[in-house]
Amino acid sequence: MKGAADLQKLNMNILADISPLNVLATKTDLIMGLPILVLLATGLLLMLMDAFKKRQSLPIIAGIGIIISMIVACPPVLQGIAGVDHLAGTAYSGMLATGEMASLVHIFLAASGLFTLFFVGDYMKRQAATIPDIYAIMVFSLIGMSMLANANDLIITFIGLETMSICLYIMASMYKKSVASNESGLKYFLLGAFATGFFLYGIALIYGASGSTNFDQMNFTALAQSPLFYPGIGMLIIGFLFKVSAFPFHAWTPDVYTGTPTPLAGFMATGSKAAAFIALAGFINESQLLAGDSKIQMVIAVAAVATMIYGNIVAARQRNLKRMLAYSSIAHSGYVLLAVCCGPEGKLAVIFYMVIYTFMNIGAFGLVGMAENKMEDGNLDSWKGFGRHNPWLGLALTIFLFSLAGIPPLAGFMGKYFVFAAAIRADLLIPAIIGILTSVVGAFYYINVIKTMYFEDKESPKVVVSKSMMPLAGVALLAILVLLLGVLPSLLQTPLAEGINASTWDMLPEISSLNP
16 A cells, blocks of 8 residues: 555656646647747648649748748737737746747747748759758748747757757758758758757756756756756757857858858858857856856856857858858857856847847858859859949948948947947956957958959959849848948847846947947
């Protein structure tokens, strides 16, 4: 009888531990998940249309689905559908963040996919590559990104991460006729699977130390004495560092970005990184990981400094523009990592920087993809005279490159300002100074491309684009956003600050003083 009672007690304890996973989704949960459900329905519709050979409308349907998802995600719309005055902080038993900030993050990630659509169809047509599956894969990857960035539980974090990663593996190897594309997909898959093992094992160790996978129920300040704590956190951070291309887990990045179809490489370098960075920042802040533990902060800061130095130095030695952008993306990961290790003060800087970086990087990759039909080798020498023969495209690329370099009054300058200001406020003065110095190195190779476009002589044929004006419209729209957010950063900063409710980040007076 005693054994049966003990067994019954054990079963009750197990059920108590896993009970949040057994609760059926409520009506409110379903409403809060509508933006993701719209993307899911869009992806399934795209697959059905492809099966019935209705391929001409695929990019239009993908764009409409993403736009509807963005509209539904707007806080006033969700509040109206749910019949509430404000959005709840979490849904699905506390596993998914659904507040105002979560809605803004979903809109931003969906926008990264929407901007990529401006370039994908034209690029595939000019490369004679018929890959109709790409649109459904992109939409499904956005689902993973949204889940990852808005996760409030390590289980959802893992599901979102793998949903996103599997789609990215497919994207990297989409162009089957290209040896480089096949190689990049295989390399990304093998190394990604290895990093996933670290990440999953880290989750297991953290659960063993804390007894929970929910961010709100973790307080690592009280768990530092557990022998499972530091190994688990270390493995989790390694998994994140791989996904964001941070040194020394960056080796896959140049080859994968070079072999991936160019517009998709821009999507991989922005949306997926943004989701991973926002997830890492959310995990650190919600679990109070850095509270009273300078060792973890130091590890992340060292990784940030090493990433900034390595990415900029190696990028300066590249003669291939696409490969240079790949290495520069590593350097930019270092800047965002610096904001991540600032704790709560850095969360606004992380999101602000990634939004800006997404606009300028998708624009740069998209424009490079527009020129690849005439510059197949991608060598920097092929861009001699490009700016004079294509004045408007040359101007747009100049805007993107100057913004990536952090030159005012473009948006990239404001992004770096936020990061370095957060680092100084968090008493990370030396990493901030190193970041500023590496930005100077970064400006060198960006300006070198501009010099090649305008001041070196070579007969360069005009870029041939399709009759559709979609790529040109995408370049123009992104260039305008980069200019606008550089002059009026409060257009982005204010809603982000309100969403985060970051009382520790009172930057509005300083930003106003910088505006003309």
